[in-house]
Amino acid sequence: MLFLEPFFGGSHQDFATGFTAHSRHDITLLTLAPEYWRWRMRTASLNFLQKINQVRDYDLVFATDMMDVAQFKALAGPDCPPLVLYFHENQMSYPLSAKARQRKPDMDAGLINVNSALAADQIWFNSHFHLSAFLKEVRHLIKQMPAPRPKNMVDQIQKKARVVYPGCRFPSTPDTLASAAQTSPLIIWNHRWEYDKQPDLFFKVLVRLKKRGILFGLAVLGEKYDRYPAVFDQARERLDNEIQVFGYEPSRKTYEKWLAAGQVVVSTAIQENFGISVVEAVRFGCFPLLPCRLSYPELMPEKLHPDIFFRTENQLVEKLSFHLQQPRACVDKRNELSRHMQAFSWEIRALEFDDLLETIT
Structure with a gap:
């Protein structure tokens, strides 16, 4: 399995290292430094594809939310194996700071999250609250779109979404x-x-x-x-x-x-x-x-x-x-x-x- 972590720091790093250390599967972990998060959203897939010799050598890709999965799958082509997208957070329901609220809303990162969810084969969220909040924001986003609005987006996402709680690093006994x-x-x-x-x-x-x-x-x-x-x-x-x-x-x-x-x-x-x-x-x-x-x-x-x-x-x-x-x-x-x-x-x-x-x- 190929694990792609575009923001290898904090809880993202703990999750990636914890999972790879405890999984019974053979996992190749590729990471990028935890900085320039907006650039990671836009370009992480380009960086990862340059590091991968043959994506078809893996039976599954596991990616986290701070990258453009739709871009990755499009550029990887038909050889791309099934892809699971894990949402630690999303850029639509994240509360804006007071300074950010004064600026014109930037919907780019949120749209990347939505497109990634639509492109992924499965979508895993780290809590029921998170899944519910994400779907609520997708509905809100659709209402803001000019006609003709895309249909069935929420249903498409919901059908392949599930909640899978992350693990934590502490003694189990x-x-x-x-x-x-x-x-x-x-x-x-x-x-x-x-x-x-x-x-x-x-x-x-x-x-x-x-x-x-x-x-x-x-x-x-x-x-x-x-x-x-x-x-x-x-x-x-x-x-x-x-x-x-x-x-x-x-x-x-x-x-x-x-x-x-x-x-x-x-x-x-x-x-x-x-x-x-x-x-x-x-x-x-x-x-x-x-x-x-x-x-x-x-x-x-x-x-x-x-x-x-x-x-x-x-x-x-x-x-x-x-x-x-x-x-x-x-x-x-x-x-x-x-x-x-x-x-x-x-x-x-x-x-x-x-x-x-x-x-x-």
Whole structure:
């Protein structure tokens, strides 16, 4: 099988390396650096085709969303084997930043996603939420098109679409998680340093807790880029006494130790199609406090939804205050959630991937 990853960084890199390491199939992985994403959308297929001697030497192509699959199949010609397209994200439902909203909408990347979905033999999405959001945007896109509008686009996509959850890098057996029973009041924030994770709300809540005199530690572990929201620098000054680590941790072992030391993991995201960072933290013993939206509800056991989800800033303040002041109150629920996340380990998820791929001819 040929695996094409045009944006080999962050969660895309974790997915590609995790799958290739755990699959029982023989996989050739071709990648491009995680930069210039708009150019990747337009030209990744050209780069990959120059690296491939004979595409017919492979029985299947597995590609992710940041490339033009229709272009790849057209240029590969009749020798192109069946192609599975995996959507980590899509460019139509991704929320625009305030600056981007001021510019004229750029539909090019979204159209590439749609054309890729139409060209692929199968389309896999990383959550039910993501699939639903994508189809909703396709319907909206069709309404904006001038007549004559293409027919049956949504049906064509829906017929070959399915949800296949990704795997995560963590132990698949509970006995490796002894350190996850710690109950120190440490808050974990392990998301990308970008506006779509809504860090402004997160830090605003922490400042409110600090003003109440509630003690806590803070581990900000997410990946950051050269340009990031100014609220992070402001938070470093206002929460200096609480911060224990502030920045991306390149050592996987050290990163996991921080997760195991955590009491609670918080997300305030307005964009999340799966949520690997939350699943990882919960697996290592953190209790999740999450917005009641996006992919999160389908990942968490329904009976614990009232404890996990918040709808307002004040609800998050109160739930987080409870966990910090009564750290032993939810130990059993934390352990139950950790076991629930076991299903997302690559050791388990790779089995479904492999079985599904063997059905494609």
